[in-house]
Amino acid sequence: MKKQRCSEKINLFDLLSEEIVFIILDCLNTNPFDKKSFSLVCKSFYITESKHRKKLKPLRQEHLPAVLIRYSNTTHLDLSLCPRINDHSLFAISKITSFTLQSIDLSRSWGFSSSGLLSLTLSCKNLKEIDISNAVSLKDAGAAALAEAKNLEKLWMGRCKMVTDMGVGCIAVGCKNLKLISLKWCLGVGDLGVGLIAVKCKEIRSLDLSYLPITNKCLPSILKLQHLEDLILEGCFGIDDCSLAALKHRCKSLKVLDMSSCQNISHLGLSSLTSSIGGLQQLTLAHGSPVTLSIANGLKKLSMLQSIKLDGSVVTRAGLKAIGDWCVSLKELSLSKCDGVTDEGLSYVATKHRDLRKLDITCCRKISDVSITHVTSSCTGLTSLRMESCTLVPREAFVLIGQRCRFLEELDLTDNEIDDEGLKSISRCSKLSVLKLGICLNITDGGLAHVGMCCSKLKELDLYRCVGIMDSGILTIACGCPDLEMINIAYLKDITDSSLLSLSKCSRLNTFESRGCPLITSLGLAAIAVGCKQLIKLDIKWCHNINDVGMLPLAHFSQNLRQINLSYTSVTDVGLLSLASISCLQNMTILHVKGLSPNGLAAALLACGGITKVKLQAAFKQLLPQPLIDHLQARGCVFQWRNKAELDPKSWKLLLEDTVP
């Protein structure tokens, strides 16, 4: 302090107005550490940054009060990285942020009780959003506490299995302004609770009732909701045709309906339902009753329909044809894993719905080049095509995709016959951002080079088990796709450190999977660690040459790392202990790491303050002291003990070669 005063230097940064600093801060979004660095520049920046930040995603509850006091304008508090939030933390939050807090996410946290929730809801009067999903031990008292948040608009409480109709009834009465509520998997909630929500909360826009034991009784009051737009009834086995037939109310506002896995609904129920919801835009009927002519005809009345998803259902030829004959023009069609999709049906649909933007024909194993020809010639505006494992489609057909569908942004060709010619053609899709080529055994570096050269917007590339790809292919990708965020080069046995060195230029890379690349060493990993500071997920299983030397730079540079798989590597206690310094590391898989001692493991786990999940060999369960395990569990860590024998990474390939001629 004294020094500063004596120097009498004017800090130029202090002259910047707050508004300008705010604008600068608005641009610092890519790396969470950027803002931290920014705030350390000078006092004024520090203060301005504190005022600027609205959203907080803290790692530990211990520092929560201090952090909240510093960031006094926090409106959104995301606690999903804090495995444990006890009532004291909630008391602190409610005290400090009582006027500002609008949204809180407790979906990944546990350790709090209804009293903590109550203090939160009572003092934070501006609270509009609460995510309390996965609070499996939350009871009706907790729900009653939530009901005190009188201005609540959005509430997620999936998997709150102990909450019953009584608790939901409290919420229905207390939170009159609810616009969204998700009750997915709240198995204790039935017709009465849901019915009361529909009666009391007239503002509801979105209602997720998946897997609830509800029956027909609550449906009339739900469909009376004036503003209801999204209704998700996935897996509601209690709803059947009889009830739907009796529905008389027209719900004009409904736009999205999901009735997947509703096994007791046939075309009869659907047609009566569709006659009452004419304005529907998106319909999901995955894993439902067979899509026959009668179902398709029943859906004909939906004149506003844009998207239909029939994943996992049996689709008959007549049904598909009837879908083609609809007067509406579909934008999205999903037939993933639909039995009965043939060339004839799919071609017919494709020629009729020329405006199709998204098509999912994953695992439609009966279709051939005929379908692809029709799809590509009529649906030239496709932005997303997912066709994993369409095994009858010959390699020539993929050329058509590249030639005709220039607007593709997402393309899933996993497990297909595509070759370099196809890749060359596909590289014309300059907007491509997601490309999945897993288990495409016919492609080589030559084809991939075209992609690397032309698809500069590529963000996600999956080359899982593309055995023909070597370093040069990866090099072209690394050079041509600077925005790459995720790459999977698992089981590419010829990949060396040079690939990793080139990939280290992709500074946005956050997910790197190089499982089963035996030639990769610590050197390559160090390069990735230095270059890709935003790395979140790393899988280096079966990279035998990676040892502690790779871990040290990783621990130093990859401060965003959350998930790591170290199985079958040569890492020892030292490497693991160094990893523990990564403050946000949450998930570790450490199987068959020979250099690991129980003491080293114990020390590392103890040092890893934020760890939530560890997968370990069952042998360690006896070797680790029980009090340590108890302590870690109390901190919010889940142990998964595995007792798998050591595997050879080649075994899968051998199997594959046996089955695929």
Add this chain to the structure above:
Amino acid sequence: MDLKEGLRAETWAKSSLAENEMSKRISSNNPCFTDFNSQQYQQKWEDPSILDYDIRINPAFQEFNQPPQNQSSLPCDPTNQIKNPFQMNENLQTNKMQDWDPKAMLNNLSFLEQKIHELQDLVHLIVGRRSQILGRPDELVAQQQQLITADLTSIIVQLISTAGSLLPSMKHTLSAATPSMGQLGQFGGVPFPPGAGLSDSIQVQNSCAKKVSNQSNPIDLVGNSGTQQNHAVEEHDLKDEDDADDGEQLPPGSYEILQLEKEEILAPHTHFCTICGKGFKRDANLRMHMRGHGDEYKTPAALAKPHKESSSEPMLIKRYSCPYAGCKRNKDHKKFQPLKTILCVKNHYKRTHCDKSYVCSRCNTKKFSVIADLKTHEKHCGKDKWLCSCGTTFSRKDKLFGHIALFQGHTPAIPLDETIKGLAGPSDRREGNEATSKIGSTNFNFGSSVPNGTGVSDMDAKGES
């Protein structure tokens, strides 16, 4: 005994007009015992088991007369068929079975009626002879009794043989009732098989018997019975809900308004002698009493229970007014809503205008003025686990939610126990304090009407949740 049990059970599963019909008939049969040793007679009437036993027979017969193959074997009497249209309707309403053949039922009913009429004639005959041989030795009495018993037995046997084939299909109805042995005491010497589904039906049966006898008072007074009987049935179906609006809109003047005095309503006896004012619980007893006032009351016609077939004069519908001035049920009220039966009047008056002197011995909170209400409550006391923030308890969750949906600001109240236990984790030392502070702040009204004791027991009952 097995056969009897079967019959009884069937009867209890349904309470229908037939019971009333039958009890009427019994009272009309009654005079045949007039000349018996009067003490014996009295005993018979006081013993409800006999009454019940007889009542039981008829509805059981109704239900069992289903299989079409019986149709041919039974004599069909068209006149009898016509005689019983009302009974017919009742059957249509009450019988749930799908393969139910109304014609066969009608035939069987007629057959039964014929049989009973024969028996009735026989009894009349005996009565006629009795007046001459009054005071004869007991052997003759026994003989006549045997004769009647034999005839009755034949009817029962007929019934059972018809019903036998249908028994399995009746099991469903049987299981609907739940046992409550507390009720059984009322049946005196009649042995009851343990575990059989009895309770509710027994109560219905019992109250039905009482009601029938109660209702015969107005019938006696005004000398008509037909419609009165119908309404008695309705009332019977509604049970205690005398205040319930059943939507009946009789135009004013289309019915006669009777108003009993307060003393009359509250008197334990409802059948009063018009000559000396003595009160009786049962009309039949009153008729017995009337014999002492002169020979004109000794004729079979005077002693027989007034029957709808016997009444030929056009009668006005009877409705009742509450004597309490200002009451909506009082005839001077602007929006007067008449009460249908004497029983309605009694229950209404007690519930609305009297002290609630019966306190539930279990919760010591709930008070009732009608003892039947107390008994109903006691059956459910402690089971009312569905609690509203206003302090009202409900025995059924859907009733609570209906209540909450209806009223603004009411909310389901989570029992205290759960508030304390409802933690989302093993931590939390402050749970106790917080729980209590929570109650204060959420304004949950655990008022005096709902003591903590009940709350706790509610939770115990809840258990699984």
